[in-house]
Amino acid sequence: MKRFALTGICFLLLAALMAGSTYAASINTSTGWNMPPGVTDVSREVYSLHMTIFWICVAISVVVFGAMFWSLFAYRKSKGAKSAHFHENTTVEVIWTAIPLVILIVMAVPATATLKKMYDTSNAEIDILVTGYQWRWRYEYLGEDVSFFSNMSTPRDQIQGLEEKGDNYLVEVDEPMVVPLGKKVRILLTANDVIHAWWVPDLAVKKDAIPGFINESWFLVNEPGIYRGQCAELCGRDHGFMPIEVKAVPQEEYDAWLASRRDAAVAEAAGADREWTMDELMERGAGVYNTYCAACHQPEGQGLPPVFPALAGVGMSVDPEQRAEHIAMVAYGKTGTAMPAFGDTLSPAEVASVITYERNAWGNDTGDMVQPSEIRDLLGK
Amino acid sequence: MLDVIKSVLAAFFGVQSEANRQRDFQAASPWMFIVVGIALAAVFVLIVAGVAWLAAQ
Ligand SMILES: [Cu+2]
Numbered sequence: 422m423k424r425f426a427l428t429g430i431c432f433l434l435l436a437a438l439m440a441g442s443t444y445a446a447s448i449n450t451s452t453g454w455n456m457p458p459g460v461t462d463v464s465r466e467v468y469s470l471h472m473t474i475f476w477i478c479v480a481i482s483v484v485v486f487g488a489m490f491w492s493l494f495a496y497r498k499s500k501g502a503k504s505a506h507f508h509e510n511t512t513v514e515v516i517w518t519a520i521p522l523v524i525l526i527v528m529a530v531p532a533t534a535t536l537k538k539m540y541d542t543s544n545a546e547i548d549i550l551v552t553g554y555q556w557r558w559r560y561e562y563l564g565e566d567v568s569f570f571s572n573m574s575t576p577r578d579q580i581q582g583l584e585e586k587g588d589n590y591l592v593e594v595d596e597p598m599v600v601p602l603g604k605k606v607r608i609l610l611t612a613n614d615v616i617h618a619w620w621v622p623d624l625a626v627k628k629d630a631i632p633g634f635i636n637e638s639w640f641l642v643n644e645p646g647i648y649r650g651q652c653a654e655l656c657g658r659d660h661g662f663m664p665i666e667v668k669a670v671p672q673e674e675y676d677a678w679l680a681s682r683r684d685a686a687v688a689e690a691a692g693a694d695r696e697w698t699m700d701e702l703m704e705r706g707a708g709v710y711n712t713y714c715a716a717c718h719q720p721e722g723q724g725l726p727p728v729f730p731a732l733a734g735v736g737m738s739v740d741p742e743q744r745a746e747h748i749a750m751v752a753y754g755k756t757g758t759a760m761p762a763f764g765d766t767l768s769p770a771e772v773a774s775v776i777t778y779e780r781n782a783w784g785n786d787t788g789d790m791v792q793p794s795e796i797r798d799l800l801g802k
Numbered sequence: 803m804l805d806v807i808k809s810v811l812a813a814f815f816g817v818q819s820e821a822n823r824q825r826d827f828q829a830a831s832p833w834m835f836i837v838v839g840i841a842l843a844a845v846f847v848l849i850v851a852g853v854a855w856l857a858a859q
Binding site: 508509511514515518533537 | 815816817818819820857858
């Protein structure tokens with residue numbers, strides 16, 4: 422009876438192992454159990470390499486564990502098996518060293534061929550400079566005069582569980598990277614502060630973005646759609662909140678999009694030429710604050726002392742004497758602390774409105790306004 | 803000398819017979835093994851670099 426139980430367990434384990442691996446391999450990739458085949462020629466190659474190597478592993482496990490379970494069963498003590506005591510067997514050792522060597526080489530040959538393709542960034546038709554920031558991506562279309570930030574757009578309430586989570590929870594952005602179909606796109610990756618990594622599984626691109634270095638990668642999408650990804654290098658407290666969205670569209674749509682981005686940039690710059698009202702500044706400022714400042718200073722300006730100071734009711738944001746210091750802090754940041762300089766990254770209208778917002782929200786009520794033109798003149802933009 | 807080269811290659815591969823091991827430990831000095839080991843390691847690196855160069859063509 423006991424003997425049968427043991428045999429049963431052995432076979433069950435073996436069966437579970439095999440069933441588990443078959444399941445993992447066959448399961449519909451859209452459920453997220455397996456890596457996706459993706460939408461580029463390279464990503465499909467990567468996928469088939471992954472599956473080939475997976476099946477090699479399954480075959481090896483079946484042989485190795487099969488031999489193990491069979492020896493356990495056929496040479497069990499209750500049948501009077503006596504263990505052999507011997508030391509080394511050169512032939513066997515040579516065989517079990519040579520076989521893995523051959524398997525590794527067999528796997529390395531197609532893998533190297535694919536890697537070569539992945540590294541060949543030549544003859545790209547579009548160059549996009551991708552810069553990682555804590556915690557957003559910036560896309561600059563080289564030679565196109567188009568540059569913008571891509572921020573996560575998942576509402577804070579969904580993150581805190583106050584609202585039901587959407588379909589694209591944590592993988593949606595305000596401004597996606599848009600690329601045309603059928604064109605080889607080269608991305609040049611770097612970072613502004615710490616190491617980030619740009620990862621979009623459907624494009625089979627996962628590359629570090631390192632301050633002071635430029636890494637290259639490329640992709641060519643044939644199927645229209647939105648492909649999502651995330652930062653894949655632990656980069657600080659909002660590392661999980663800097664997703665990537667790549668939107669592949671037909672060429673005409675891409676051209677129209679480029680034109681609309683240029684128009685938007687012109688309109689943004691023109692914003693600094695006129696007087697803004699308090700309401701306009703406050704409304705714009707609230708949006709800028711939530712996107713760029715709330716991660717550290719918190720939505721209600723309460724901060725996270727002692728690292729991130731509160732802005733509500735204390736410090737330069739409520740002090741009528743320190744308006745200039747406040748502007749300088751936001752425009753130039755403070756070196757040696759986590760407070761970034763926003764003068765280069767935000768437009769004058771954004772800087773002016775967020776400062777106005779901080780000086781008047783949460784009961785700060787200083788009544789101070791900062792006009793975009795003032796920031797523009799200060800920064801010489 | 804040939805025996806030393808064979809033993810070093812066996813060490814790279816990771817398998818050596820007991821008889822050869824006994825013979826190697828009869829050697830008066832380890833220097834031969836060290837020098838041949840370093841030389842063959844350099845050869846190995848060159849081979850790998852060569853294969854990588856070929857693959858990149
Ligand atoms: Cu990051």
